[in-house]
Amino acid sequence: MNFRFRSYYIYAAVVIIGLVYILRLLEIQVLDDKYSLIAEKISLRKQTIYPQRGLILDRNKKLMVYNEPVYDLMLSVPIKLHDIDTSEFCRLVEIERTEFDTRLEKAKKTAYHGKSIFMKNVSNVIFARLQERLYEYKGFFFEIRQDRNYKYNSSSHVLGYLGEITRNDLESQEESYYEQGDFMGKNGIEKFYEEYLRGVKGERYFYVDKFGVNKGVYQEGKLDVDPKDGRNLYLSLDIDLQQYGEGLLDNKMGSVVALDPNTGEILALISSPFFDPANFNIQNRSKHYAKALRDPTKPMFNRAVSAPYPPGSTFKPIMALIGLQDGAIYPETHFGCPGYYRLGRRIIKCHGHTFSTSLERSIATSCNTYYCNTFKAMMQSDKYANTEAAYNSWRNYLESFGLGNELGVDVSGEFKGWLKEASFYDRMHGKGSWNYARIISLSFGQGELGMTPIQMANIAAIIANRGHYYTPHVVHHIEGVNEIPEKYRVKHRTMISPNTFDPVIRGMLMVNENGTASGVSIKGINIAGKTGTVQNPHGKNHAAYMAFAPAENPRIAIAVIVEEAGYGATWAAPIANLMIEHYLKPDSVEVSSRTYLETRLREANLIPEKFKQKSVTTPNAN
Amino acid sequence: MQTKSRIDIIATFLFVCIAILGISSVYSATSEFGVFSLFEGRSGKQMMFLGIAIFIGLIFLLLNSNFFEIFSWPIYGAIMLLLVAVLFVGSDINGARSWIKIGSFSIQPAEFAKYGTAFAISSLLSTIGFSFSKKSDILKLAVVILLPMGLIILQGDTGSALVFSSFILVFYREGLSPLLLVLGISIIAIFVITLIYGSLVFSVAMIVILAVFFAFTYTNKKILIPSILIIILTILLSLSVQFLFDNVLQDHQKKRIQVTLNLIEDNQGAGYNVNQSKIAIGSGGWSGKGFLNGSHTKGDFIPEQATDFIFCTIGEEGGWIVSSSAILLFVLLILRLYHMANRAKKKYKRVFIFSLASILFFHLTINVGMTIGIMPVIGIPLPFISYGGSSILSFTVFMFTALKMDASRDEDLTSEY
Structure with a gap:
């Protein structure tokens, strides 16, 4: 019997297997790209x-x-x-x-x-x-x-x-x-x-x-x-100035912001106490972060942009400018001051100075009465239908100074400060049932008003510029980029016309010549400043000061706050003035009076007792 | 009568192509970038074994064409002795006692057993008067095949033992009733269907088929009874497969089968090899990643990639073009060998060459099938390609023996069928 034909079935089987395998290969190699993707994931x-x-x-x-x-x-x-x-x-x-x-x-x-x-x-x-x-x-x-x-x-x-x-x-x-x-x-x-x-x-x-x-x-x-x-x-920081200021603020709680008023560049921005940046890099942060958070003096808190302080008397130049612009007072306006301002049965104390006060003298001697009168005149002006309208106008002026909103600085943690809407007082006292007397402390920078140090420094820059400012910023330039962000190149105008500033600046110059800061003035530099002593319900007063210099061609505007330190003239003004000198005359020969001042400031420890015991960090250790 | 040796050029050419593909694949699968050259390492060894094998093959070509016919049984006997010896002096590698160490080389007698068995079967089937209907002949045949299979299973190398089932094709060609073949295929089909759908579904399906069948043929009582019997038998078989699978098979065996049938996905365990293998081949695309550039091959992700999984390297680096060409080369070689078998004038030669073709067919089907995930993982090499001295040596010598038998076909006078 011949079974040769059976071979053909086997041939067919061989061909079928070959075809099936070749088609299967076509499927997994060509038609399905799943395997290529998996292969790359595995081996690439x-x-x-x-x-x-x-x-x-x-x-x-x-x-x-x-x-x-x-x-x-x-x-x-x-x-x-x-x-x-x-x-x-x-x-x-x-x-x-x-x-x-x-x-x-x-x-x-x-x-x-x-x-x-x-x-x-x-x-x-x-x-x-x-x-x-x-x-x-x-x-x-x-x-x-x-x-x-x-x-x-x-x-x-x-x-x-x-x-x-x-x-x-x-x-x-x-x-x-x-x-x-x-x-x-x-x-x-x-x-x-x-x-x-x-x-x-x-x-x-x-x-x-x-x-x-x-x-x-x-x-x-x-x-x-x-x-x-x-x-x-x-x-835009000047690291020399920055470190100099940090030294002066050593063992104090407070803040310094120094600007170049011509550009809005931040020359120094200090919040004390601070932390060593090296402790907060990737490798070290875990060791230091929790400790810094626990520290009651809050070294992580950037007071310069985050902490609102009532401006106290440093607000007076602004009040003067608004009063002048709004027609509440004139450059020649004098108010009599018996050493207090009477408001019904309430008395607002003033400091010892001559009875009749000019605008300039009111700034130099920080007369409360003058500003209570100015504020009253504005709030009760015939221009306005009622106090609320007057208040809104006053508030608009302040907004044009960059208050009540974030400035938009390139520093983290910016707070807009406190500047209440009229409705706040409506809620507090009832709609239409409040007048100037309720809010008179705003006139000398107390009450429901809060400025961050950078806002205060910006106001010093506005006065130096006679009415305009550039949003403060810390970027000077970026390599290979032609311009810094546009918002830092835009000129912001306030509602105060430039020629209104002269008498106020004259008064601020007098602060250093023969006024509240005359004891810490710097020879050879015309510094226009204003001291402030901010009432603090939680402890000693905060010392405040804002200034710019040289008055004839301002190159630096500065604001200083030292928390729970006392008089602005004693603690804030010397820090600012020394820094102004350091910046404007970096090569000036050290004079003994200045050395004394520096030493006094550096060595003073103004950290409140309540924090000292608990404070675990010595922020400026090295 | 004028005799002339005429080596079959086509088969030789296909063999040479496959051998070259083999050496380059082994080189790629085992070399790191620039670490050793083609002539060192495994590819060097592979070439050496191929050289030895070709040398032996060339000597075979010079032998008298009756040599093998005369020495069939001694060759078979010698290899059976080796299979016995390996049980006693063999060394364990990968859980199987399959290797005999000679100096720095190991030989694997199981690889040579196919060769030896082919001689014995050729001799047995070409005995005058041999018939598949004679019980004594069937018994002899069973002993000749089951002896090496049993010895190899004892070594723990089931895969190599399964290769002997390829002789069924030879027997079918030589007159064995096709019922056996149909039966074998049916059993496999029942096995697969039961594992995929379960014996219950299978039984219901068979009963439905029976009912339909009955509806058309109820007048023909003659067919009815046997069909009912067959259906009952298949259902019983299905139930026993289920029982066997659930209670007898070991876990790893079950898993291998389940993975192949896509019943479970186990890419980290039993399915790891196949999955990695499919990824390697599948990522080859049309034209592959280029020789020596297979990232999966280089990354050593596939176990046994120079031996059993060598096809991955071909698929990954050569893509569809080269891997399907490789299959085509094998298909052509197998068909050519079948053709050579059929043109032999002596039954002895026909059976022998037919055996080689069938064994190659089996190896190709299983080996390539498992790398592309359509056959279970059975550890047998891809002939002439996989790394392994014994495999290269035995297949090449097998090939040359077949070539020699074919070349001397004109010396044979009679033509037997």
Whole structure:
């Protein structure tokens, strides 16, 4: 019997199997791209190359903030530790075996993008030691990122700090630039100018084997992107002036803001006590953060932009300007002052000075009566239908001075201050049933009025400029960028016409010549200033002072608050005047009177007793 | 009579192509970038074994064409002795006692057993008077096949033992009733359907089929009774498969089968190899990632990728073009060998060459099938391609023996069917 025909069935089977397999290959290789994607996910790794973050320098190009590498010890995912000498590894990274296990467990749970953090912020020493033996520990690798370090223990509130991106930030970002674990500016300049400072991350693609070991570059680096370094940022701060002021505010709670009135540039912005910025970089923050939060003197709180203080008598020049502009008073107006202002049965005390007071003298001697009269005249003016209308007008003037709203500065934590709407008094006293007498303390800067030091400094700049200001800002220029943001180049005009300022400025000059601050005046510089002593229901009065100089061609405007210190003339005015001198005449020969003043201020400890015992930090330790 | 040796050029050419593909694949699967050259490491060894095998093959070509026919039983006997020896002096590798160490090399007698068995079967089937209807002949045949299978199963290498089932094709060609083949396929079908849908669904389906069948043929009482019997038998078989699967098979065996049938996904455990293998091949695309550029191959993600899973490297680096060409080469070689078998004038030669073709067919089906996820993972090599001295040596020598038998076909006078 011939069974040859049966071979043909077998031929057919061979051909069918061949066809089925070739079609199956067509399906998984060509038609279905699932496998290519999975293969890339498994064996392709992206390494992020972090750029150098932009440096931060002061207006005189002095380096303030630079970069320092931090090393994160990473694990490749899937984590398959193979034949590694665990005890030797533990010795190299200086951890116990149990810690190794817990870190490994955690790493397994927190993996993302093919990697997981085993140990953050490894020290330079461990990095150097482990790096050269890393080939023995397959799956481990280092990721290098840039942390910040600081040339000066200064300006922490301006500079801000970096932090790891939060889940919220990650989810809300528009351009999906950041990845989990990235650092970004969290506060201060680092946050405001993050986009310029951060640069652009680079990427390297490479293959890994099943242990996560690099097996070579992907497609000759076709997809690789070089990182672009961040732009250097020049601040308007004068680090000499800043540090000088910080020294004067040592052991005090308070704030100084100094501006260049011509541009709105912030020359110095101090909030005391402050913290060492180096303590708040990525590597050190965890050690210091909680302690700083507990400190009752609130070193984290940026008083310069966040704390509203009633301006006290420093408000009088503003009240004078509004009165003049509104026609409540004239430059020649005199009011008699018997040493008090009588309001029905209430008496508002004044200081000892001559009976008949001119506008200029009222500023120089800080006469309360003069401003009570001015305020009354305005509130009761025929121009206005009622007190509410007059109050709204007064409030509009103040808003044009930048009060009651955030200025829009590039410093974190800005507060708008307190400037009440008329409705506030309606609620307090009843609609239409309040008049000037209820709110008269506003006329000399008390009551429901609060200014942040930067608002106060801005008002000094407005007076120096005779009616206009530029929004204060701390950016001087950004490398490679032609202009700073537009909002810092716009001239804001107040409602006060320029020629109204002369008598007020004359009065402010008299403050230093023969008025309240004459004891701390600086020879050779015409400083126009105004002292203030702010009533504080919680303790001693706050000392306040605002000034600008030189009066004939102002280059610096300044505001100083020293909390619970007493008279503005005693504590705030000398700090401001010394700083003005330091800025305008940096090379002036030290005179003994000045040295005495400096020493007196530096050595004074005005931290209230109630905080001293509890205070755990010595903020200016080094 | 004038005799002339005529080596079949087509088969030789296909063999050479496949062998070259094999060496380059092994080189790619085992080399790291620039770590060693083609002539070192595993690809070097592979070439060495191929060289030895070709050398032996060339000697075979010079032998008298009756040599093998005369020495069929001694060759079979010698290899059976090796299979016994390995049980006593063999070394354990990967849980199987399949290797005999000789110096720095290990040989795997199971790889040579197919070769030896082919001789014995050729001899047995070409005995004058042999018939599949004679019980004594069937018994002899069973002993010749079951002896090496049993010994190999004892070594713990089930995969290699299964290869012997490819001889069924030879028997079918030589006159074995196709019922056996149909029966085998039916059992496999019942097995698969039961595992996928369960024995209950299977039983209901069979009863429905019977009812439909009855509706059309109720007048024909002759067919009715046997069909009912067959249906009852299949249902019983299905139930026993379910029982066998649930109670007899070990967990890892169950999982392998379930993964192949897509019943469970276990990409980290039993399905890891197949999953990684599919990913490697699937990521090759049209034209592959380029020679030595397979990221999955280089990443060492696939276990046994130079041996049983060598097809991954071809699929990943050569893409669809090269991997389907490889299958085409095998298909052509197998068909050519079947053709050579059929043109042989002696039954002995026909059976022998037919055996080689069928064994290659089985290996191709199982090996490539498992890498693309349509066959269960059974650890057998891809002939001429997978790394492994014994496999290369035995298949190449097998090939050359077949070539020699074919070349000397004109010496044979009679034509037997």
